[in-house]
Amino acid sequence: LAELVVDAVLSVAEDVDGKLKVDLDNIKLEKKKGESIDETQLIHGVVLDKEIVHPGMPKRIEDAKIAILDCPLEIEKTEITAKINITSPEQMKKFLDEEASMLKAMVDKIVESGANFVVVQKGIDDIAQHYLAKKGIAAVRRAKRSDIELLAKASGARIVTNVEDLTPADLGYAKLVEERRVGKDKMVFIEGCKNPKAVTILIRGGSDRFVDEAERSLHDAKCVVRNVIQDPWLVAGGGAPEIEISMRLKEYARGFSGREQLAIMKFAEALEEIPLTLAENSGLDPVDIIVELRAAHTKGEKNTGINVFTGKVTDMLKEGIVEPAIVKKQAIKSATEAAIALLKIDDIIAAAAPKKEKEEKRGPESEGLGMAE
Known part of the structure; x- marks a missing residue:
């Protein structure tokens, strides 16, 4: 198709x-x-x-x-309800x-x-x-x-x-x-x-x-x-972009100290969830796959990702496994905005339990008290 x-x-x-x-x-x-x-x-x-x-x-x-x-x-039909009396076949x-x-x-x-x-x-x-x-x-x-x-x-x-x-x-x-x-x-x-x-x-x-x-x-x-x-731009699929960005962010994080470094490192780790999940869903060992991907990207093989059909780590561009760049950008942007929105929450107001639940919880206790009396 x-x-x-x-x-x-x-x-x-x-x-x-x-x-x-x-x-x-x-x-x-x-x-x-x-x-x-x-x-x-x-x-x-x-x-x-x-x-x-x-x-x-x-x-x-x-x-x-x-x-x-x-x-x-x-x-x-007319909006007004009306009846017509017909008294002869000619009228009909x-x-x-x-x-x-x-x-x-x-x-x-x-x-x-x-x-x-x-x-x-x-x-x-x-x-x-x-x-x-x-x-x-x-x-x-x-x-x-x-x-x-x-x-x-x-x-x-x-x-x-x-x-x-x-x-x-x-x-x-x-x-x-x-x-x-x-x-x-x-x-x-x-x-x-x-x-x-x-x-x-x-x-x-x-x-x-x-x-x-x-x-x-x-x-x-x-x-x-x-x-x-x-938006005619493509990137390698199979988790290759996420691993590459993750490794570059970890290098970038070394230039910071304190909380900034921790935040950048956690962002980099979050990106690795994509290839990890891809490996798990394909029935592969996620730990082995991540180690193999990191090793390949350290050598400069930035297009290396997971081919779920063969279960091997290979060059995604050569395999013809690609994704629209706009989708990748939007996914990272949306996830980042969602995380920021959650981090801005200062207080949580817990909703009260529904009335029926309260009555059910109090029921046995109330009966017990009544018997004691």
Whole structure:
């Protein structure tokens, strides 16, 4: 999945004042159980986990003109509770005809705008579906807010809150809109959008748990790639930077006396917890690993770290094990700020025990006293 994530992040990267910026919200992760992880794919567009609402609507639209509505295509209930007494079939027919006429007026407004694909955040009445299908317009209902916002950005459409306000200027564009079967379900693929800075990674997997884990991994991966693109500096992994900084701080501490030296030495020791923990989690002897790392760094081998796959201490750059420098800097900065915040605490106010706990503690003693009396 590594190449797929890199392609996705590079696709949405934008040049802002000579620097690359990445908005991770433009990369949608869509999960669908079924098949294997190898079937995970990158779509240069937006995928909606919905299906075309009416069987008579087209399932494939080329040169799609997209209308996005944040309002229902159905007759809304009035705020005032009212009852209508119908005394004859003619009155009932007039009532239904008026309802159909109102829905047809909504559809006519969509037709006038030139849209041939409609995405609605709310519901679409069956009668409105029928009229849309007759006009050859495909529609999707109850789309998620995040999906319509991403689609609006990708296609160049404006989200319209009242169908009466819909105009040709509000429409977005995509080269292709197609309903496809993915596993047991159907999904709508919108590709070739006006603004290609929006992509979807369709995650596949054999079980819900596997798909969820893949989603977490892909989210972490796209964050890492984003960090590297925005701050293109890498350092050796495997605890190499922490050991190197720790040893240099210990040398630096020799130039101080008293408490300052102790503080610097403790800071240096704290940094060694990273390779120590890495060794423990890998099933290695942390003491032996730290001794080996110190010996290597004393010789000037500053890129030497722990390769958890082989269990050996080697040159991390040669092994291709690297980390974004910005992550390392932020980790040290955040840990330091947290320690400073704790050291600034002068007093601690102990909270009183909850009332129930006090009663439970006093219960047996109270009973004993009562018996003695």
